[in-house]
Amino acid sequence: MRxxxxxxxxxxxxxxxxxxxxxxxxxxxxxxxxxxDGTFDLPTGTVYPALHRLERSGLVHSRWDTxxxxxxxTYEITLAGREALKAERVVWDTFSTAVSALLARRQWPATS
Amino acid sequence: xxxxxxxxxxxxxxxxxxxxxxxxxxxxxxxxxxxGLTEAAARHTDSGSPPRAAAEAAVGEFGTxxxxxxxxxxxxxxxxxxxxxxxxxxxxxxxxxxxxxxLAPTSPAGIPVLPLIGVAVLIGLLVLATTGGLTRWVxxxxxxxxxxxxxxxxxxxxxxxxxMLTVLATSSDAGLSVLAITAVLASxxxxxxxxxxxxxxxxxxxxxxxxxxxxxxxxxx
Numbered sequence: 001m002r003x004x005x006x007x008x009x010x011x012x013x014x015x016x017x018x019x020x021x022x023x024x025x026x027x028x029x030x031x032x033x034x035x036x037d038g039t040f041d042l043p044t045g046t047v048y049p050a051l052h053r054l055e056r057s058g059l060v061h062s063r064w065d066t067x068x069x070x071x072x073x074t075y076e077i078t079l080a081g082r083e084a085l086k087a088e089r090v091v092w093d094t095f096s097t098a099v100s101a102l103l104a105r106r107q108w109p110a111t112s
Numbered sequence: 113x114x115x116x117x118x119x120x121x122x123x124x125x126x127x128x129x130x131x132x133x134x135x136x137x138x139x140x141x142x143x144x145x146x147x148g149l150t151e152a153a154a155r156h157t158d159s160g161s162p163p164r165a166a167a168e169a170a171v172g173e174f175g176t177x178x179x180x181x182x183x184x185x186x187x188x189x190x191x192x193x194x195x196x197x198x199x200x201x202x203x204x205x206x207x208x209x210x211x212x213x214x215l216a217p218t219s220p221a222g223i224p225v226l227p228l229i230g231v232a233v234l235i236g237l238l239v240l241a242t243t244g245g246l247t248r249w250v251x252x253x254x255x256x257x258x259x260x261x262x263x264x265x266x267x268x269x270x271x272x273x274x275x276m277l278t279v280l281a282t283s284s285d286a287g288l289s290v291l292a293i294t295a296v297l298a299s300x301x302x303x304x305x306x307x308x309x310x311x312x313x314x315x316x317x318x319x320x321x322x323x324x325x326x327x328x329x330x331x332x333x
Contacts, residue, residue, distance in 0.1 A: 026148035043175025044152065045145060046183035052141075053187055057252075058245035070150060071143040080248060 006040060010050050011059070012088040013040070015081050018060060022076040025051055051075055059084050116167035120149045123171045130181035132319035133188030134195045134312075141184060149174060185319050186255040190243050192316040193258035196309045197236040200269050204233070207302050210295035211276050215283075225275040232268030235261050256320055263313040270306040273299035 006013075017023065017031040029047045032040050054060045059081035062073050077085070124142050131138045149170045156166035174180060208229070216222035223229075239261040242253035253261070277299055280292065 024147065024151075025144055026151045029148075043173070043179050043183075044148065045174035045180035048141070048144060048148070049183050049187040052191075056187075056190070056244060057247050059248075067147070068150075070147045072147045073140070073144045080245075084248070 006042065009092075010047070011054060012085060012092070014047075014050055014054060015059060015077055015085040015088070018075055018077040019082065019085060022074050024072050024074045028075060054081070114163065116153060116163035119164065119167040119171060120146065120153065123149070123174075123177065126177045127180055130177060130319070131184060131188055132316040133192045137188055137191045137195075141188070145174070145180075181319075189255040189316045189320055190253075190258050192312060193239055193255070193262035194243050196262040196313060197239045197265050199305070199309065200265050201233065201236045201240075203302065203305070204229070204269065207273070207295075207298040210291060210298050214289075214291045214295050215276075215279065223276070224279060225272040228268055228275070229272050232265045232272070235268070236265045239265070256317075259313055259316055259320070263310060266306050266309045266313065270303055270310075273303050273306070 013032050014028055017028050017035070023031065025048050026044065028051065029042075029044050032047070033042075051060065051062075055062055055075070058078060060075045060077050062075045065072050065074060124146055127145070128138065128142055131141060149167075152170035152173055153163070153166045156169045157163060161169060175183075208223075211223060212220065220226055239253065239258050242250055243258050277296065280296065
């Protein structure tokens with residue numbers, strides 16, 4: 001799937017993954033890839049900036065640990081992030097229901 | 113150094129030359145990507161790949177240096193803008209207080225650049241508001257605009273400092289008091305700081321321009 005298709009939805013997907021608990025960046029991106037059965041297979045390095053943007057907006061926060069001699073950044077969803085995700089779900093449900101209804105394979109009556 | 117580590121470090125070294133932004137932010141990005149690449153390579157090794165092939169697969173999975181640099185450019189430029197504004201807004205009072213004590217101990221009327229500083233502070237606060245946690249409620253600034261705002265704040269502060277130094281130099285009753293020397297030193301230090309921050313803005317701007325050019329080339333191709 002083209003990266004442009006995900007534009008506008010990536011933040012919600014990352015928040016949804018983090019809703020299950022704190023994860024480091026690579027684990028978050030892998031969860032998006034695996035959770036979508038490989039449909040959302042973006043270059044991994046290009047997804048990290050979205051996590052940074054979410055942190056700047058206060059929707060996630062991160063902490064640094066040392067694991068195996070390497071610095072590791074772990075992300076956790078904030079209360080504001082949970083609220084934003086809840087709002088995103090409502091918007092998505094409305095949007096997807098409307099699009100599904102219009103894309104359904106049925107004949108539309110002619111008006112003239 | 114093992115060949116697989118060299119592959120990952122070579123990739124990160126190439127990326128390091130392409131990232132704009134504050135040094136601490138760039139180091140954090142590289143540390144985070146190093147951890148992710150090592151993790152990805154370990155997964156490939158667990159699946160049976162030899163270490164070198166695993167490192168190459170991990171690097172391939174992360175995207176080309178161009179792709180990753182382009183993806184990070186906007187975020188790091190925004191962080192650069194916030195860094196510039198934060199430094200100037202936080203250090204501003206440390207400079208201004210000496211001039212106030214020296215030239216306007218009872219009323220700020222003796223500080224002719226006060227309106228300019230006021231505008232710079234307003235722009236700075238606007239940059240911080242439209243690039244931080246408040247973006248949940250207010251529209252967020254695009255990186256180019258945030259950077260332009262930060263550069264304007266830096267220029268405003270520098271013009272303010274030059275203005276105050278000129279006021280002092282042309283003042284007939286200016287004496288060489290400890291207060292005057294402190295105020296002049298504070299402004300000179302901030303002028304140096306302003307030049308450094310403006311250069312950082314320019315470097316960040318070039319990174320954005322480079323990415324725009326890359327995007328155009330990709331579109332044309």
